[in-house]
Amino acid sequence: MENSSFMTTTALATLLLPFIGALLTACLPQRMAKWLATFFALLATLGTVLMGWGFLAHGKADVTVTLLSYGDVALFGFTFDRISTLIVFAVVFLGLLVSLYSTGYLTAGNREHPHEGGNRYYAFLLVFIGAMAGLVMSSTILGQLLFFEITGGCSWGLIGYYQTPKSQRSAMKALLITHVASIGLYLAAATLFLTTGTFALSALAQLSGTPALIVFGGILFAAWGKSAQLPLQAWLPDAMEAPTPVSAYLHAASMVKVGVYIFARAILESGNVPHIIGWIGIVMAVITMIYGFLMYLPQKDMKRLLAWSTITQLSYIFLALSMAVFGSREAFDGGVAYIFNHAFAKSLFFLVAGALSYSCGTRMLPRLRGVLSKMPLLGIGFCVAALAITGVPPFNGFFSKFPIFAAGFALSHEFWVMTPLMVLVLIESVASFAWFIYWFGRVIPGQPSEEVAQAGPVPAAMRLVLIVLVVMSLCSSVIAVAWLG
Structure with a gap:
């Protein structure tokens, strides 16, 4: 039992540290922002490594912990298995690398965009890292939905970071298209709850017939929007108006992976799609x-x-x-x-x-x-x-x-x-x-x-x-x- 509580504590720390870091980064002087952001990203990365170590020490046994429930209904919790521990390391570690890279890229020496990175940039980046960690580890569809929306907001803030009319248009486009996609996830969450009486992803295995079609169809639609698949692909090429480290993180490493990840998680939990x-x-x-x-x-x-x-x-x-x-x-x-x-x-x-x-x-x-x-x-x-x-x-x-x-x-x-x-x-x-x-x-x-x-x-x-x-x-x-x- 001690091990699962160790992993839960570590997971909570990994999830909350970037958010705390974002708050500090937003409030402290600009010259400290980039080092503070990199430091908090490093702490979160160490958290994912510790989690992986705890998972190995546990004999790679899958653990699901419910943190927040209303009556018998699980609202939010963590799932530790081979997939969540692997992917959470990738998204947080890449967040650290991108943060470190940004300390060099967002400077006056940049020939394409001479610009010192502001607090806003690093704060959004940290919130994004935290939201990704939360989404990957979430054991309920409600948790996925919450972090799905936070990543959408962060991407809007980061794509429009340079504040040019074109980048703000692109940011709005990304926000709107991924929001339309999230309707699929809302529909899936509601249908899952009405059919099984819970938001836990493990309940996906109980679905059959029409509810199963609605839930998995909704998840697939949401996944298409986040991962820029037809017919919801139009936002991704325009999102290249963002600073390049953001493009690397949002559009290669993490945000576009949200879609495929929630689809993979649904298939894994269900067993009979x-x-x-x-x-x-x-x-x-x-x-x-x-x-x-x-x-x-x-x-x-x-x-x-x-x-x-x-x-x-x-x-x-x-x-x-x-x-x-x-x-x-x-x-x-x-x-x-x-x-x-x-x-x-x-x-x-x-x-x-x-x-x-x-x-x-x-x-x-x-x-x-x-x-x-x-x-x-x-x-x-x-x-x-x-x-x-x-x-x-x-x-x-x-x-x-x-x-x-x-x-x-x-x-x-x-x-x-x-x-x-x-x-x-x-x-x-x-x-x-x-x-x-x-x-x-x-x-x-x-x-x-x-x-x-x-x-x-x-x-x-x-x-x-x-x-x-x-x-x-x-x-x-x-x-x-x-x-x-």
Whole structure:
């Protein structure tokens, strides 16, 4: 019993520290804001490590703790299992890296946006880290809903951070579209409560018939909105108006992962999701994947290219989770490992883009050339990120893409339609690899272009974060496999 109380205390600390830090950051002088934010992000990261350690010491036994209830109805609690402990580490640790990176990026030395990071920026970032931790560990659909809405508010504050008319429009668009999506979650919560008399996610296993369709359909719809899948994808490319560290955190590591995570959690807790939900998920994932790929062909702005690429990568996770509805454990574990691995690889790519715009003053790909000779770390980072995202071994992307293909072709014994669908997905995978290699050839080798030749130095904090992410792009799959067992 002591262990579960230790884990509960640690989880509460991990959840509350970023919120306390945000309050202090907002009130104290600006020069202290960035170090305070990084310090609190570090404390929260240590909390997730302690939680993982407690979970291991407990023999990896799943524990659910109810913290707040009304009568017999659980309103909020924590779930500790293989998935929540793994993903909470990823989102909080990446929050720490992004906070550290921001201390170098949001300075007057930035050539694209010379600007000292304000208290508002770091406070929103901390609230976001706290909300993500809360959402991942929540054991009730009500807890998920609360933190789902907080992340929406933070994303609005951070996307519109530069206060230009365009960034404020983009922030509003993100807020509205993800709000429309959250209606699905409200509907799911209400239906779950009316059918089972509780908000606990474990009650999803009791659903059948129409209520099951409404609940899982609602969760899938909410997930599409947060993870920018068709038909709710329009907000993500525009959200690139945000400062680059925010793009890396919100649009690669955590906010877009909220959607796939609540879908994964629902599948895990339920065990008998209606098959029609699986088919809708598979079909929409394949359509989004192909649409996203076609959209990133004309992009010249590195961040917009990465935004469309993120949309297609999330489709892979939806594809994997939707296949898990038909009982494929391999697809489910592949999907969860994909959430973990993609967070590190895509963050690396965004932060390389940020370092290029910081030192060269532009992130337009045609104007960048010869990066490797002038800035070797950025050249290596670009290369590792491109290979990891497109799934080339030995990088982390391969180890989460391979199980998805294996599971998809295995399912084609039961459903013949899976074969043509998986072939389409395979074509997209190869084509995206070719496209990233094309840009790699244009941007990284060769004689430096004018912008690259005159590039300024990259601050030490940013270099350190890039090195950590390069290492994680190689190692994170090992962590995921060992943890998911």
